[in-house]
Every structure is written in C-alpha cells, then in structure tokens.
Amino acid sequence: MVDSAHSGDTTSDEPRRTSVTKRGGGAPASRGRTTIADGVVEKIAGLAARDVVGVHAMGSGLSRTFGAVRDRVPGGGGGKASVTRGVKAEVGEVQTALDLEIVVDYGVSIADVAGDVRENVIAAVERMTGLEVVEVNIAVSDVKLPDEEEDEPESRLQ
Secondary structure, three states: OOOOOOOOOOOOOOOOOOOOOOOOOOOHHHOOOOOOOHHHHHHHHHHHHHOOOOEEEEOOHHHHHHHHHHHHOOOOOOOHHHHHOOEEEEEOOOEEEEEEEEEEEOOOOHHHHHHHHHHHHHHHHHHHHOOEEEEEEEEEEEEEOOOOOOOOOOOOOO
C-alpha cells in the first residue's frame, strides 16, 4: 500500500488560511483626535447670535466702547475682537457651554429674542463643530432705544 498523504499535499479538504494584516486600524474618522479652540466656538456663536432679528449688539456698553476704540487703532485687532465680543465659551472634548451678553432693540420680546438666539447658536455650533451644546446662558445687558446715539460712531471713510 502506498500512503498518499504527505506533507506537501495541497488537495486537503480544509480551507487554506492566510494571515492578512489590516492597515490603519479602522475608519479614517477614528484615526486621530480633533480639538476645537474656545475662540472657534465663540466666533461661530457670535455670528449666529448676530443673525437673529432683535439683537442690536453683543457685549456690555463698556466692552463695545473699548472695542470701537481698538477697531480704529492700526494693528489693534480689527474686526476679530468684535466677532467674539459678548461671547464666552468653555469647550470640552465632546461638549461646550456658552455665555452670551446681548443688547436688544426696543420693542421686541426679550424672551422671544433670547429663545431665537439660543436656538440659532445651538444649531450653528453643533452643526459646525459636532460638539454637544449643553447650555447657552444669555444676559441682556441693555435695550437700544430708537432715539439713542450709536456707541460706535460710523467711520468717516466710505
């Protein structure tokens, strides 16, 4: 009798198994870490809040006055500071909390404006950053009366 089984037999009924090494270790989105600075969230929130009808300005009267002076000084920051004026963000790894200080136009419902600001800010921040907005605290620091002069005079240049 001849033994037909030997070590080089490739006609075995068992499936051949090969070792495959996967590269990268998962989906591209899970390969690394993304951090978002407080200032980024503050800019998004500031722009979203200003888009709401009834919001006259952001920040307290004092911060707006200093901002107007800073905007006129060459190299003083230009418009960068005005975008985040009246906005403070605390950003964690997956959540953020915001404090906003606004000035509303006279005659509007402060509760409605605050609700609209909160809704607009949450939608914009969550959509753009993927962070969960856990709270948006809004402080109304002033009401802009129709006959009041602007705190920030218009530029002489056109």
